[in-house]
Amino acid sequence: MKVDHSLPLEYSTKQNGLNIFGFWVFLAAEIMLFATLFTSYFTLEHRTAGGPNGTEIFEIAPVLIETFVLLTSSFTIGLGVHAMRIGRKKAMMTFFVITLLLGLVFIGFEIDEFITYIHEGATLQTSAFTAMLMTTLGTHGAHVTFGLFWGTAILLQVKKSGLTPETANKSFIFSLYWHFLDVVWIFIFSFIYLKGMM
Amino acid sequence: MSELFPRKQIMGFVFSLILTAAALTVYFLNMSFAKGMVVLLVTAFVQALLQLVVFMHAGETNDKWVIYGKVAFMMAIALITVFGTLLIFLWDM
Amino acid sequence: MEFFERFAIPNPSLAIYISMVAIALTMVAIVAGLTYFKKWGYLWREWLTTVDHKRIGIMYLLSALIMLFRGGVDAIMLRAQLAVPDNKLLDPQHYNEVFSTHGVIMVMFMAMPFIFAFMNFVVPLQIGARDVAFPRLNALSFWLFFFGAMLFNISFVIGGSPDAGWTSYFPLAGNEFSPSVGTNYYMLAIQISGIGTLMTGINMITTIFKMRAPGMTLMKMPMFTWATLVTNLIIVTVFPVITVALAMGTFDRLFGTHFFATSNGGMDMLWANLFWVWGHPEVYILILPAFGIYSEIISTFSGRNLYGYKSMVASMVIISALSCMVWAHHFFTMGQGAVANSFFSITTMAIAVPTGVKIFNWLFTLWKGKIRFTVPMLYSVGFIPLFVIGGVTGVMLAMSAADYQYHNTMFLVAHFHNTIIPGVVFAMLAGLTYYWPKMFGFMLNERIGKWSFWLLSIGFCLAFFPMYITGLDGQARRMYTYSEATGYGPLNMLSFIGAGVMAISFALIVYNVYYSIRYSPRNIGADPWDARSLEWATHTPIPEYNFAIEPHVASSQAFWDAKKKGHELFPGKLEKIHMPNNSGVPFIMGAIFFVWGFSMVFSLWIPAILSILAIFACMALRSFERDHGRYISVKEIEETETKLRGVN
Numbered sequence: 061m062k063v064d065h066s067l068p069l070e071y072s073t074k075q076n077g078l079n080i081f082g083f084w085v086f087l088a089a090e091i092m093l094f095a096t097l098f099t100s101y102f103t104l105e106h107r108t109a110g111g112p113n114g115t116e117i118f119e120i121a122p123v124l125i126e127t128f129v130l131l132t133s134s135f136t137i138g139l140g141v142h143a144m145r146i147g148r149k150k151a152m153m154t155f156f157v158i159t160l161l162l163g164l165v166f167i168g169f170e171i172d173e174f175i176t177y178i179h180e181g182a183t184l185q186t187s188a189f190t191a192m193l194m195t196t197l198g199t200h201g202a203h204v205t206f207g208l209f210w211g212t213a214i215l216l217q218v219k220k221s222g223l224t225p226e227t228a229n230k231s232f233i234f235s236l237y238w239h240f241l242d243v244v245w246i247f248i249f250s251f252i253y254l255k256g257m258m
Numbered sequence: 259m260s261e262l263f264p265r266k267q268i269m270g271f272v273f274s275l276i277l278t279a280a281a282l283t284v285y286f287l288n289m290s291f292a293k294g295m296v297v298l299l300v301t302a303f304v305q306a307l308l309q310l311v312v313f314m315h316a317g318e319t320n321d322k323w324v325i326y327g328k329v330a331f332m333m334a335i336a337l338i339t340v341f342g343t344l345l346i347f348l349w350d351m
Numbered sequence: 352m353e354f355f356e357r358f359a360i361p362n363p364s365l366a367i368y369i370s371m372v373a374i375a376l377t378m379v380a381i382v383a384g385l386t387y388f389k390k391w392g393y394l395w396r397e398w399l400t401t402v403d404h405k406r407i408g409i410m411y412l413l414s415a416l417i418m419l420f421r422g423g424v425d426a427i428m429l430r431a432q433l434a435v436p437d438n439k440l441l442d443p444q445h446y447n448e449v450f451s452t453h454g455v456i457m458v459m460f461m462a463m464p465f466i467f468a469f470m471n472f473v474v475p476l477q478i479g480a481r482d483v484a485f486p487r488l489n490a491l492s493f494w495l496f497f498f499g500a501m502l503f504n505i506s507f508v509i510g511g512s513p514d515a516g517w518t519s520y521f522p523l524a525g526n527e528f529s530p531s532v533g534t535n536y537y538m539l540a541i542q543i544s545g546i547g548t549l550m551t552g553i554n555m556i557t558t559i560f561k562m563r564a565p566g567m568t569l570m571k572m573p574m575f576t577w578a579t580l581v582t583n584l585i586i587v588t589v590f591p592v593i594t595v596a597l598a599m600g601t602f603d604r605l606f607g608t609h610f611f612a613t614s615n616g617g618m619d620m621l622w623a624n625l626f627w628v629w630g631h632p633e634v635y636i637l638i639l640p641a642f643g644i645y646s647e648i649i650s651t652f653s654g655r656n657l658y659g660y661k662s663m664v665a666s667m668v669i670i671s672a673l674s675c676m677v678w679a680h681h682f683f684t685m686g687q688g689a690v691a692n693s694f695f696s697i698t699t700m701a702i703a704v705p706t707g708v709k710i711f712n713w714l715f716t717l718w719k720g721k722i723r724f725t726v727p728m729l730y731s732v733g734f735i736p737l738f739v740i741g742g743v744t745g746v747m748l749a750m751s752a753a754d755y756q757y758h759n760t761m762f763l764v765a766h767f768h769n770t771i772i773p774g775v776v777f778a779m780l781a782g783l784t785y786y787w788p789k790m791f792g793f794m795l796n797e798r799i800g801k802w803s804f805w806l807l808s809i810g811f812c813l814a815f816f817p818m819y820i821t822g823l824d825g826q827a828r829r830m831y832t833y834s835e836a837t838g839y840g841p842l843n844m845l846s847f848i849g850a851g852v853m854a855i856s857f858a859l860i861v862y863n864v865y866y867s868i869r870y871s872p873r874n875i876g877a878d879p880w881d882a883r884s885l886e887w888a889t890h891t892p893i894p895e896y897n898f899a900i901e902p903h904v905a906s907s908q909a910f911w912d913a914k915k916k917g918h919e920l921f922p923g924k925l926e927k928i929h930m931p932n933n934s935g936v937p938f939i940m941g942a943i944f945f946v947w948g949f950s951m952v953f954s955l956w957i958p959a960i961l962s963i964l965a966i967f968a969c970m971a972l973r974s975f976e977r978d979h980g981r982y983i984s985v986k987e988i989e990e991t992e993t994k995l996r997g998v999n
Contacts, residue, residue, distance in 0.1 A: 071319065078484045082557040084316075084325050085587055088332040089549060093591035095336030096628070099343045100599065100610070100621060107616030109609075120285060127278060135271040138313040143262055151262050184608055188616035191608040195599065209967075213974050230974075239313045243306045250281055250298040258284050258294045324560055335588050335675045339628055342694075346624060346679055350688035 068145050070232035072225045083233045087240050094244050097196045101252065109187035114256030117182050123253045126169050127245065133162035134242035141235045149223050153215060156231070159238065160211045163204055170201045193252070200248060203241050210234060270312035277305045357953055361511045361531045362444045371508045400933040402486035403895055407493045408472030409790060412783070414497055415465035421504065422461050423857060425453035427850055430814070434847035436835040446831035447514040448533070452507065454517025458633070459541055460500040462771070463548065465779040466640040467496070470555060470579045472786060476886035476893070477573045479564025479902040484557035486931040487973075492547040492554065494941025499544025502948045506536040510952065513537035516829060518626055519600070521611035521619040526604055532952050538601045539948040545590055545597070552586035555579055564885070566904040570664070573884040573907055574650075574657055578643025581667045582636050588675060589632040596625035605954060620685055627678035635674040637771065639667060641778030642709060645731045648781055649713050651882045652728035653720025656908055659712040666705035673702045683751040684758045692751035699749035706742060710735060725880070726800035730781035733808050734773045741769030744819070759829075762822025765815045772811050780807075780860070788879045792891050793871035799863040806856035813849025817842035883911035888920055890995040896928045896983060899992050928983045940969045 064072050071077050105114070140155030174194065177183075182190040214234050218227045281301040284294040310316045316325050360367055385391050398406060428449050432441045441449065475483055483489050506512045513533035515524040524534045559580045563572065572580075600622065602608040609615035611622040650657045657663060679687070679695040713735060722728070744766040748757050757763055780803075788794045818826075821839045833839050878887040888910045889898055900921040905912065912918035947962035949955075 077319075078557055078561055080319075081321055081325075081561055082484060082553050084321075085328065085553045085556050088328045089553070089587045089591050091329070091332040091336055092339075092588055093595060095339055096592045096595040096625060099340045099628075100595070100625065102340065102344055103347050103621055103624075104610070104616065104618060107618065109614070109616035111616075124282075128275075131271070131274055131278065134274075134309065134313060135267065138267045138270070139262060141315075142264055142267060146261060148262065184602075184606060186615070188609050188612075188618065191602070191610055195602070195608075209971075210974075213971060217975065226977075236314055239309050243309050246278075246302055246305045246309075249278075250302040254281060254284050254298060255295070258289070258291065321560070331584070331672075332588060335672075338676050339592070342676065342679070343624055343628075345694070346685075346687045346691050347618070347621070350691040351686070 068232075069223060069225055069228035070144075071229075073229075076225055076229040079229055080233060080236075083236055087236065090240060090244075094196075094199070094247070097192075097199060098247065098251065101192045101196050104188040104192045105256075107188045108190075111186040111190055112180060112182045113189065114193070114252070117177055117180055118253050118257050119176075120253075120257065122169050122173055123249065126166055126173075127249050129162050129166045129169070130242050130245050133159045133166070134239050136162065137235045137238045141232060144223060144228055144231055147223065149218065152223070152231070153218060156211060156215055156218075160208055160215075163208050163211070163238075167201060167204055167208070170197065170204075173197075196252065197248065200241065200244055203244075207234070207238060207241065210237070266312060270308060274305055274308055277301045277308070357532070358509050360508065362442075362448075364442075364445060367507060374508060395935070396933070399938045400490075400935045402482070402490045402931050402933055402937075404471045404475050404483050404486065404489060405790075405893060405895075407489055408468045408470075410493055411464040411468035411471060411496070412790075414500060415461050415468060415779075418456050418461040418464070418500060419857070422453050422456040423854065425449050425456065427854055429453060430843075430847040430850040432831060433833075433843045435844065436833055436837070436840045438832055441831065443831045444514065447516075447829070448507065448512035450829055451513045451516050451519075451533075451537075452503075455503065455513070455537065455541070456500075457771075458517060458637070459544060460496075460503065462637045462775050462779070463544075464496060464500075465775075466582070466637060467493075467548075467551060469575070469640060469644065469779075469782050469786065470551075470582075472790065473886055474555065474576055474579050475558065475562075476889065476897055477576045477884050478559060478562060478567060479885050479898060479904065480558065480562040481897055481928065482931065483554050484562060485554050487934055487937060488550050489554055490934070490937035491940060492551040494937050495547030495550070495944060496544040498941040498945035499540045499542075499547065499948070502543065502945055502952075503536055503540035505949075506533060506540075510536070518623070518630070520626075521600070521603070521622040522613050524600065524604075524622075525612055525619075527612075535601070535604055535952040538597050538604065539951050542594065542597045542601070543944050543948050545593055548586060549590040549594070552583040552590065555583040556587065559583075564902045564904050564909075567909075570661070571904060571907045571909075574646035574660070574663060575640070575643035575884075577664050578639045578646070578667060581671045582639045582643075585632045585636050585639075585671050585674060589629045589636075592625055593629035593633075596622065596629065599625075601951070605951065620682065623682050623685070624678070627681040628675075631678045631681065632671075632674040634767075634771070635670055637775045639670065641775045642667070644778045644782040644785070645713065645734060647882075647884065648727045648731045648785055649716050650908075651785075651880055652723045652725055652731075653717050654723075655716055655720045656883070656911075657712070658715035658718075659708070660907060662708050663712055666708045669705040670702060673698055673705070677702065680749055680751070680754070683754040696749055696751040700746055703742060703746050710739060725784075726795070726797055726804060727781040727785040727880075729801060729804045730777040730784075733804065734777045734781075737773035737777075737808070737811070738770060741766060741771075741773065744769060757822065759827055760822035761818040761826045761828055764828045765818035765822060768815050768818075772815070777807075780804075785880065786886075788875055789886060789891055789893070792875070793867060793873050794875055794879060795863050795867045796871065799859055799866060803856045803859040803863065806852055806859065810849045810852030810854075810856055814846045814853060815849070817845045817849075878910075883908035885910055888913065890992075892995075894988075894991050894995060896930060896988070899925060899928075899988050925985045925988055927985055928988065929980055930983060931980045932978055934978075936969055936973060940966060943969070 071080065136155045137159040140152050140159060143151035143155055177190070177194070184191050184194055211234055214227065214230045218231065221227055281298055284297050289297070310329065316322070385394060398410065401407065428441060429446070432438050432446055471489065475481070511531040511533045513519065513536055515529050515534055519534060519537050522528060559576060599610040603610050603612060609617035611617055611619050613619055646657055646663065677695055677699045679691060680699045683692050748754055748763065748766055784795050784800055821842050824839065826833060826837070826839050875891070877889065877891045885902055885904070888902060900923045902909065902920050903922050905918060909918065909920060913920040943962050943965045947959055947966065950959035950962060
């Protein structure tokens with residue numbers, strides 16, 4: 061494996077460059093995935109069939125906490141990548157752990173939110189609106205949950221083999237994924253919650 | 259310790275919090291729907307761009323323009339899909 | 352016993368029972384054959400675990416050919432049923448199932464793998480790469496496609512085929528009107544193979560952007576590579592849409608949501624909308640690689656470089672963007688207003704412009720060329736006039752006001768077959784004949800090939816041109832029969848005869864393969880067609896590393912320059928070559944996806960959850976695995992090269 065030392069570790073082999081580029085293409089596809097969910101959500105938004113609508117079930121406090129938690133986690137993983145680039149393995153791992161913990165907090169709030177919805181009579185089967193809401197939020201939540209496992213797997217590898225071109229590459233790609241989920245959340249926050257409560 | 263907290267990242271984080279606060283005005287102030295949507299559109303897209311450039315390092319390699327081009331193309335098609343569908347089902351039905 | 356009742360066929364017939372027996376016998380024969388000839392190890396080592404793009408390409412090709420025959424049998428059944436008025440060959444339910452599976456199989460499981468076969472086989476060679484960017488992901492893509500196709504195909508013997516059309520419109524596809532598990536098969540089989548397709552898209556884009564030979568700038572890529580790049584760009588753009596739509600459809604059918612229902616606020620037309628946001632670009636996903644293949648063939652057999660390279664590229668990029676903003680022309684009659692219809696009408700008609708540019712470019716390439724009418728060239732030349740008819744009728748359909756007359760009639764059926772058969776199928780057969788020597792080391796017989804071309808073209812015209820007329824007279828598509836008083840009888844009989852002629856042509860193609868295996872000469876050299884691009888610059892058979900020395904490129908037809916203008920293609924010296932290791936994980940993951948899909952179809956939750964866990968386990972395994980591939984030493988390369996040079 062040829063290692064090019066003029067580049068950051070995560071780009072240093074040919075395969076590393078390919079992986080990062082390929083992941084960008086994947087993220088571009090994810091844009092369309094969430095765009096489709098938004099398309100369907102906007103179309104079905106007012107079709108509540110006598111069930112609750114957004115204004116009735118959305119609450120600002122948990123949404124704000126979720127937003128703050130996710131934004132912060134996006135910041136800490138950015139710091140993690142920075143620490144990785146200056147070769148500080150321990151700091152990098154700390155920041156990644158904080159990120160994953162914040163992700164866990166986010167998921168906790170989201171699960172609580174779903175339970176509340178169901179108690180308020182907004183289930184997957186209630187109306188097209190509630191189904192679409194839960195599918196959109198659920199898809200994002202499932203991505204975050206997947207990220208928790210993925211991030212843990214990467215952390216274990218960094219712990220075991222240190223910052224090698226391979227683990228650095230994986231960590232960087234994971235950070236791209238995590239930032240992307242933050243961007244998606246911003247759109248959910250703006251165009252589902254805030255628009256719904258406006 | 260301070261080398262672990264670069265200025266660029268901190269400014270990015272602060273700015274993203276400011277944008278979030280700005281978006282929140284649509285909830286706390288009494289705004290018309292159209293005005294609110296403009297605020298949300300601006301804050302959301304600026305926020306996305308911020309993440310892309312500051313945190314995701316989209317512009318740091320030779321593939322910069324391919325990556326930007328790809329994301330821009332996707333965003334364009336995504337917006338066409340969203341607004342085209344809204345045109346069909348809501349605005350011109 | 353109750354547990355097993357769900358697997359029974361809801362509408363059995365003698366034909367289905369015969370197929371069951373035939374499938375069972377074929378499987379027994381395959382297993383017995385493999386065991387008798389002791390080929391299990393060979394199959395596993397050389398094919399099931401391979402990550403080599405050439406072998407994966409060939410596996411795609413074989414799957415596509417098999418599916419072509421499955422879909423073709425469906426087509427013959429449809430035409431036979433419609434051949435005479437008030438026919439009773441198929442009952443309405445079977446007719447519905449047959450046209451649904453015909454459409455899905457031809458689009459998703461025949462045309463798609465066919466284009467992937469060429470993309471996989473040709474593109475890395477054309478750009479001078481050793482393999483695709485992510486070889487193992489490539490294998491996974493193939494196995495997901497393959498097991499998706501198998502899941503779809505078992506539907507007609509276990510549980511019943513989908514019967515709501517290849518578009519599977521709701522509310523017809525909902526539980527209320529389609530109570531059998533057929534539509535579940537549709538949702539899950541397409542989902543599984545669609546995920547594979549998306550991965551191929553990512554893989555190909557990365558390969559083309561990042562792995563081109565030195566000197567090959569974007570504007571020096573061969574036209575098929577350009578077509579592949581643009582196609583995969585569309586794939587990555589629209590396959591997520593069908594992923595979401597299918598997931599929502601699955602939720603409606605399995606978990607009682609109301610996305611596309613007519614109750615509880617659901618919106619049935621949202622399915623149609625999402626389906627066509629994917630579905631329309633999908634037809635360009637099929638046709639653009641076909642255009643790429645025609646460009647290669649027309650340029651090779653005219654002995655000239657492609658006319659208007661830049662406008663060819665520009666028109667493809669414009670088509671890719673426009674293709675994503677025309678989807679509503681599939682449901683002009685839904686009831687949306689004039690503004691929406693006008694917008695989609697205009698964008699649709701606009702696509703004719705870049706397509707026209709391409710047609711003229713091919714004609715100008717032929718102009719003053721030294722044309723050789725080989726079989727691939729015949730298909731390409733036949734394509735131009737026939738495809739233009741399909742295109743022109745497309746512009747007719749694009750006019751939203753006039754579409755109220757054409758909508759859902761045989762006119763539409765004639766139109767899209769008129770674009771897909773001369774467009775895609777001809778290109779695939781042309782590409783098959785053109786690349787066959789590179790894939791298998793001998794040529795297909797030209798004489799038989801010409802016979803099949805002429806039979807296919809004549810059969811095609813006989814089969815589909817009458818539908819334009821019956822369509823304008825009001826014959827609706829998807830109707831299993833019609834009365835004698837309508838007067839559609841004679842023209843439908845003509846269509847049936849045409850379909851028969853096409854069937855003979857396909858049989859001749861199979862015979863040609865058999866004949867050529869037996870009688871074709873084997874020492875054909877590396878460049879039997881006197882071609883122009885890099886895929887012909889390596890040996891036949893192609894060594895696993897493709898090129899011993901990385902080629903250096905200075906134009907879009909580097910190999911031609913090397914042959915005629917003294918361009919030095921391989922200036923470097925031999926170095927050890929890094930290659931990826933084989934892996935059984937993609938195949939195993941595909942098989943688990945199959946189990947998952949099957950369990951979901953029948954709502955067997957425990958195996959479904961277990962298979963999801965198993966899929967994640969495979970992914971974790973991959974993450975923790977340390978597999979850095981292997982190196983082929985210079986000595987080994989020298990031996991291979993000397994041996995291959997001896998052959999040629």
